[in-house]
Amino acid sequence: MTTKKKILIVEDDIDQLDHLAMILKADGYEVISAQGQTEGEEAILTAIPDLAILDLMMENMDSGFVLCHQIKHLYPETPVILLTAVRSETGVDFSPKSKGSASWIKADVMLDKPIRPEQLRVEVRRLMA
Amino acid sequence: MNETLHLLVVDDEVGMRLAVERALRHLTVSLPDLPNDIDFRVSQAESGEAALALIESDPPDLILLDYKLPGISGLDVLTALQARKLDTLVVMITAYASLETAVQATKSGAFDFLAKPFTPDELRATVQKITQHCMLQREASKLAEERRQIRFEFLSVLAHELKSPLAAVEGNLFILRDHMAGDAIQDYDHLVNRSILRLEGMKKLIFDLLDLTRIESGQKKRTLQEVDLCAAARQAIETHGAMAAEKGVAIAFEGPESLRMQADAGELEMIFNNLISNAVKYNKDDGKVTVALSDLGPVVAIAVRDTGIGMTQAEVARLFSEFTRIKNRKTINILGSGLGLSILKRVSHFYGGQVQVESEPDQGSTFTITLQKEPAPLLPATEHVATVVQTS
Numbered sequence: 001m002t003t004k005k006k007i008l009i010v011e012d013d014i015d016q017l018d019h020l021a022m023i024l025k026a027d028g029y030e031v032i033s034a035q036g037q038t039e040g041e042e043a044i045l046t047a048i049p050d051l052a053i054l055d056l057m058m059e060n061m062d063s064g065f066v067l068c069h070q071i072k073h074l075y076p077e078t079p080v081i082l083l084t085a086v087r088s089e090t091g092v093d094f095s096p097k098s099k100g101s102a103s104w105i106k107a108d109v110m111l112d113k114p115i116r117p118e119q120l121r122v123e124v125r126r127l128m129a
Numbered sequence: 130m131n132e133t134l135h136l137l138v139v140d141d142e143v144g145m146r147l148a149v150e151r152a153l154r155h156l157t158v159s160l161p162d163l164p165n166d167i168d169f170r171v172s173q174a175e176s177g178e179a180a181l182a183l184i185e186s187d188p189p190d191l192i193l194l195d196y197k198l199p200g201i202s203g204l205d206v207l208t209a210l211q212a213r214k215l216d217t218l219v220v221m222i223t224a225y226a227s228l229e230t231a232v233q234a235t236k237s238g239a240f241d242f243l244a245k246p247f248t249p250d251e252l253r254a255t256v257q258k259i260t261q262h263c264m265l266q267r268e269a270s271k272l273a274e275e276r277r278q279i280r281f282e283f284l285s286v287l288a289h290e291l292k293s294p295l296a297a298v299e300g301n302l303f304i305l306r307d308h309m310a311g312d313a314i315q316d317y318d319h320l321v322n323r324s325i326l327r328l329e330g331m332k333k334l335i336f337d338l339l340d341l342t343r344i345e346s347g348q349k350k351r352t353l354q355e356v357d358l359c360a361a362a363r364q365a366i367e368t369h370g371a372m373a374a375e376k377g378v379a380i381a382f383e384g385p386e387s388l389r390m391q392a393d394a395g396e397l398e399m400i401f402n403n404l405i406s407n408a409v410k411y412n413k414d415d416g417k418v419t420v421a422l423s424d425l426g427p428v429v430a431i432a433v434r435d436t437g438i439g440m441t442q443a444e445v446a447r448l449f450s451e452f453t454r455i456k457n458r459k460t461i462n463i464l465g466s467g468l469g470l471s472i473l474k475r476v477s478h479f480y481g482g483q484v485q486v487e488s489e490p491d492q493g494s495t496f497t498i499t500l501q502k503e504p505a506p507l508l509p510a511t512e513h514v515a516t517v518v519q520t521s
Contacts, residue, residue, distance in 0.1 A: 015297035015323055019304060026309055057289055085292050114296040117303055 004030040005128055008049035010040035010067060011083070012058040016113075020053060023117045024124065037063035044071055049078055051128055053120075054107075056084040068107050079127040082107040083115060131157065132165040134260060137172050137189035139180040139206065140222065141199050146173040149193060152249035158260045162268070167260055177201035181209055188215055191259055193243070196223035196230060207237040216270075218263050220255055222247075290334060290467065294327040337468040340399070344475050351393045351479070353504070358388040358397065358429060362420050365401030369409055377415040380405065384422030390429055390502040396476050400431065403469045404496055408435035411494070425499070428482075432497040440488040448486065449474065473498070480504040 007029045011017040014035060021031045032047055034040040037058045044052075044067075052071050056064035068080050109123050138149045150171045158167045172189065174180035177198045183189070192210075196203040207219060221234045224245040231242055240262065243255050301320040303309075310316045359382075366380045373380050401420075408418040416436040423430045440448070449470055474484050480500035488494035 013293050013297060015327060016293070016300055019297075019300035022304060022309060085289060085296075113292070114299050117307065117309075 004028065005050040006030045006032060006047060007124070008032045008034065008040070008043055008047070008052045008071075010034045010037070010043070010052070010058070010064075011055040012036040012063075013055070016055075020115070020120070023120060027121060027124075029124075037067055040067050041070065044074060048075055051079050051081070051124060053081045053083065053124075056082055064107075079108045081123060081127070082110045083113055084110060085113040130165055131168050132163075133168050133170050134190040134263070135172065135187065136169045136191040136193065136256070137174060137180065137183060138193045139174045139177065139198070139203070140193075140195040141175055143175070145195075145222075146175070148249070149252065152252050153256060156253055156256065158257050160261055160264055163264060167264065169256070177203065177206045180206050184210065184213070184215070184217075189217055190263060191256070192217055192219045194219050194221055194239070196221055196234070204234060204237055207234065207239060211238045216263075216266065218259050218266075220259055287338070291331065294331040297327045298324045334468065337472060341468055341472055341475070344472065351396070353391045353393055355389055356392050356394055356397065358390055358392070358422055358431075359384055359386065361394070361397045362401060362422060362431070365398065365405055366420060368402070369405045372406070373409045373418065376409065376412060378409050378412050378418055379416075380409070380418045380420065382420050384420075385424060388422055388424055388429055390500065391504060392480070392500070396479065399476055400473060400498060403473050404431070404433040404498070407469060407496070408433050408437070408494075411435060412437035416493075427503070428499050428501055430497055430499050432495055434493060434495040436493040439490040439492050439494055441490050445486055445488050449484075 007024050009017060009020045009024070009031060011020065012035055017033055017035055021033050024031050032043055032049065034043040037060065040054070040063075049071075052068075054064040054067050054071075056062070058064065060066070064082050064084070068082060071078055071080055108127060111119065111123065136153065138146050140146050140149075150173070153169045153171055156169060160167070169191075172183060172187070174183050178200050180192070180194070181201075184192075194203045194206055198206075203221060203223075207221075210217060210219065218240045219238065220241045220243055221230075221239045222243045222245060223230060234242070241255060241259055243252065247255075301324045304320060305317055310320065362384070363382060366382060369380065405418065405420065412418065412435045418436075419432075419434040421430075421432045421434070423432070470484070477484055477498050477500060481504055482498055482500040485497045486494060487497075
């Protein structure tokens with residue numbers, strides 16, 4: 001028997017947090033939900049996630065970046081997905097793949113909100129493979 | 130400390146250039162609204178060509194420009210300067226101060242005129258005038274830039290706040306579409322209720338935003354007249370009675386029989402509505418709200434106490450920024466736009482007032498607003514008038 005893979009979700013919008021959790025639980029993952037940066041910071045001290053999904057704008061504009069750094073520092077092997085609506089709102093393009101920002105964004109993937117369940121599943125499966 | 134402006138004098142007569150340099154060497158200009166005095170560094174050019182080269186390498190703030198030059202004319206220099214879109218101000222010097230040349234030069238962007246011959250005092254007076262204009266212009270564009278920046282930030286956060294409920298509702302619909310929560314329709318009750326709540330919140334945000342915009346733009350009509358604050362408070366308490374009863378919250382009034390002040394009735398209503406609805410919303414079931422009015426001479430104090438969930442010091446500190454909603458497990462089902470306190474702050478500012486909050490987690494919060502009974506006429510809005518008082 002294999003143990004369930006653990007996914008940490010950090011999102012300050014309770015409804016969006018619940019959606020993500022529901023989708024991933026349905027796919028057979030164990031989900032740790034944290035509402036906001038502070039809860040996220042507490043969560044990574046007690047559990048080692050196999051994957052982390054982080055919202056970018058929470059208590060602070062850069063909460064997601066900060067958490068991402070902390071996770072990569074503690075668990076370099078854990079892949080991180082950053083969720084953001086910033087790119088479509090501001091037209092500012094930054095991503096782990098673009099030249100200017102690859103050096104400081106530690107996330108493996110950035111997904112634009114709103115997140116479609118199919119899209120999330122594809123990325124999660126790919127990163128956990 | 131002085132600020133130094135770079136002044137370029139362009140004239141083919143060396144005596145003229147030296148006279149200008151001498152006249153300005155010890156000149157300092159002080160302006161009432163600026164902390165620094167201004168002095169001048171003078172550089173010289175003997176032709177239009179030399180002037181353009183210098184403008185390229187070391188752009189001046191001010192130029193004294195002779196109209197008649199040996200090569201290209203003063204007007205040509207002016208035209209070239211316009212094309213480069215510098216914020217340099219130009220004073221034309223000419224012996225032929227005809228109306229025609231004045232019109233031509235002004236059209237090309239000269240700020241002022243100085244007719245030859247002029248005395249050192251006349252020169253200094255002109256430089257003083259142009260300096261003042263230059264500094265005011267810069268100050269104004271600095272302010273405009275800051276305002277643009279604040280507006281951009283406000284709009285980014287607003288877009289985010291409007292998109293969150295949309296994303297939540299959309300997500301709920303995805304779950305419904307894919308029947309992810311079960312096969313019975315009741316399995317989706319929670320999602321449907323959450324969707325309704327989120328849409329209501331979005332509606333409230335839009336209404337509050339419109340209120341705030343009307344207040345800020347000064348388009349909301351104000352009628353200051355004598356009103357009884359106690360009557361206004363009792364009225365607001367009655368308005369919130371039903372909402373409070375649903376949670377079993379009792380609202381009590383404390384204060385004198387009547388308390389008269391000059392105010393706009395609509396604005397008082399906004400203040401009371403915001404304070405009381407918050408005190409009910411963030412209360413515990415069967416809690417208590419007290420609306421206390423006190424007469425402090427020239428000032429009245431409105432204090433609204435609740436026995437609700439309260440806030441930590443960190444939460445209180447964040448409370449007054451726009452769109453801040455304290456998000457935690459206790460506030461999940463409470464509607465709010467994050468703009469209520471901003472509205473409160475702006476309105477109380479009309480009355481030379483302040484907003485203070487004292488709060489303790491799980492014990493409750495007290496919001497106190499002070500208002501002047503005889504408010505001065507409106508001054509242009511200043512930012513962040515609220516002071517936040519924290520209790521340990």
